[in-house]
Amino acid sequence: MAAAIVYDHVRKEYQDGTVAVDDLSFEVREHELLALVGPSGCGKSTTLRMTNRLVELSAGRILLHGEDVTQADTVALRRRIGYVIQHVGLFPHRTVAQNVATVPRLLGWDRARTRSRVGDLLELVGLDPDRYGRRYPHELSGGERQRVGVARALAVDPPVLLMDEPFGAVDPVGRRRLQVEFRRIHRELGTTVVLVTHDVDEAVRLADRVAVLSRGGRLEQLAPPVSVLSSPASPAVADLVGSGAAVRLLSLARLERADLSPRDQEDGRPGAVTLELGAALDDVFAAIAQAPGGTVQVRADGAVVGVADADTVVAALHRVTAAAPS
Template sequence: MMSPDPLIRFEGVSKTFPGGSTAVERLDLDVLPHELLALVGPSGCGKSTTLRMVNRLVEPTSGRVLLEGEDVADGDPVALRRRIGYVIQDVGLFPHRTVSQNVATVPGLLGWDRARTRRRVGELLEVVGLDPAVYGRRYPRELSGGERQRVGVARALVADPPVLLMDEPFGAVDPEGRRRLQVEFRRIQQDLGTTVMLVTHDIDEAVRLGDRVAVFSRGGVVEQLDDPVRLLTRPANATVEQFIGAGRSVSLLGLGRVTTADLEPVSVLAVGERAGEPGGRTSVELGSSYDEAFAALAAGRTDHITVTDDGRPVGRLDASGLLSGLRRLADSTAPTEPALAQAAVVTPARDG
């Protein structure tokens, strides 16, 4: 099966700023329809510059950026930006406008009628988990950081753009709220099928959210472009390995899911091990993430936990079963078709 045509394509794109500093050099990169592509790397590596060349907040020095097969440089930049959602770390809500008015910004610019705008604003606030009747008339100053970020996402998605650009979108939110927002946003993105480019410096965020992850080094060089599991288990070179760091095994825990292959059979469960019974052992549901299972194992008083399916015990998981599951996950990282196809269009910009 052939990989789909890219929704966004960078063809030999370079950006040199006044004074001679080169942020991106000869970048070739495809973003596929409906995927979330995370751009990750150290500060100054060109990832934000790359993102902003899609909506022409930064103009390339050379090369082309194509959106749905058309050069973004050929049209009106203002019209282009109205077609592309954009979310940044500090959200950028208008402080003097209510939540509903903020979300309605782009529909107003596009000339939507009031009924259509009101209906769509209500829909998007519900999608991001904010009751329109409660939050619609509030002002940004009355919201928490996480709530403001949700409003920013709703505003970016309200006109159903083909692409959503996100630049460190959750960076200003506390760690607990950030994790909740990540989970909620991933659900929204998968439900809507929006194509997303996400810039982050946090490798854990990149592998948790991304369908694929592009690791940048200085000069906009793509050191590796891969699915999260393969990135963590098969770093392409020392640069990627160093950036990922020694904690990549912990990051891998968040990607695996508990399956029946990880379990000892239910027949070995002792009487009284039913989940929820007094004295029963800690349990997790089948399909829970490995990091949830690990946390349950660590919190328990025994060497295993019960795994349930709709509340019914189906087996038990111990440390060796969890380790075996991680090994299977690591062994399942043969290159996928999109990854193989991408290898032909990603060329590290190195001289010599």
């Protein structure tokens, strides 16, 4: 798959001698969602801001679709890249619709085209244009403001979207809801996304691949979430993942027919707890914990194809980790 962004021996050293990023090299693939995760001070946000030149590089190159960003016009570059931050940065004196329309108006779009685009984007992020378009930011909840921020960043269909702790200021319930919604949006649009987060759960839940950074902006591991959780590449990654790796894997893996052994094939039992083949393993585990006898029926296309128990979940985890790419 082609690279949308290439970080080529990137370095950022400040005037006081602090090295925020040191010799960082990796690629972000076209249409993928890549999460940058690591402890505070590891250069995640600095790396993101060098991409749209809110922070200038000290050395190395960043290529956006083959173009060196340091050679591009700064204003034009930033209009090509969507940018979402934790506290959104909406204009308080402008309505929701006016906020979303900011870049289209700067680019000279006519009113009809702008109005249509704003309406489509508000619907995309789950906000009714008729209900929310005329509201001001102070009239919105934190989650609603964050949705508006995403809509504004997507206004002119940028090929790349940079997100810096985008859901960090939202309460846990709202944050989970936004994560689910954003994953849906990403699947629908296919925009290349680089997401900075300190939350490992968020990184593995949303990302196609996870880049784990350590202090000084050093790349410790770049791999799919399952690989980061099941096979940490260094002590720094293992420390970041912590003891909750198995629990996180449960939320990523799905129950497959191969996980059910032949002895598990049963006819439907009236009143039995059931779930669908393809359910996330954490949902399977929760159902098993509540089911009489510790087993649940598994259905596919309306028919019972087997039952699942604790051994089934363990077998599924072994399958997922064994198949994880390096």
